[in-house]
Amino acid sequence: MTKNLTRVVLAATAFATVAGGLAAPAYAQRDPAYASARSAGLVGEKMDGYLGIVVASTPELQRIVNDINIKRRALYSERARATNATIEEYALTAGCQAILKTEPGEKYQAPDGSWQTRTSAPPQRDSRCP
């Protein structure tokens, strides 16, 4: 009885692991074009919570950035309503967090407006960022 129960629990755990492993990345992964533009430093995180083009703009980069920013704006709008904040407030907060989460080599916008390359050191952020 105990043995059977253990087997069921183990099977369920294994199934959940496999299902979770399959489902999560498919949902959460960046579009390959965006991922490569980001790691190449062609696009970067702006202070205002949106993605910006770091180098000379091309139609392809513009398309990637617009696509991401439209989706971000919709998300900010929804969460701002849920948290009784304005879109700008929510977006700026998300910008603080997104810049903090950049990885070494990726670009982000410093408080003076310049593009910086993230190193292992903490990024330069707005003084109001948590």
Added chain:
Amino acid sequence: MRIRDLTGRAGPATSLLIKGPAGSVAKKAAALLLVSVGLAGCITVNAPEEPIVIELNVNIRQEVIYRLAQDAGDTIEDNADIF
């Protein structure tokens, strides 16, 4: 000795006012005081040498950002495909 002399001469500016020996001396002292206050004011309102920098979204307060930080962090984690 010299010190006492100097102290003696400098003293009257206040003591005359306190004693109030009615008339022009008190008025002159008051006028002098007003002028010096005026001058001091002029010096403090000099324009700053550094240009005034207007911060982006300066109307967004820090406490609002702190309140939203946790939610925004979760939102980014849950939507990793667009961040």
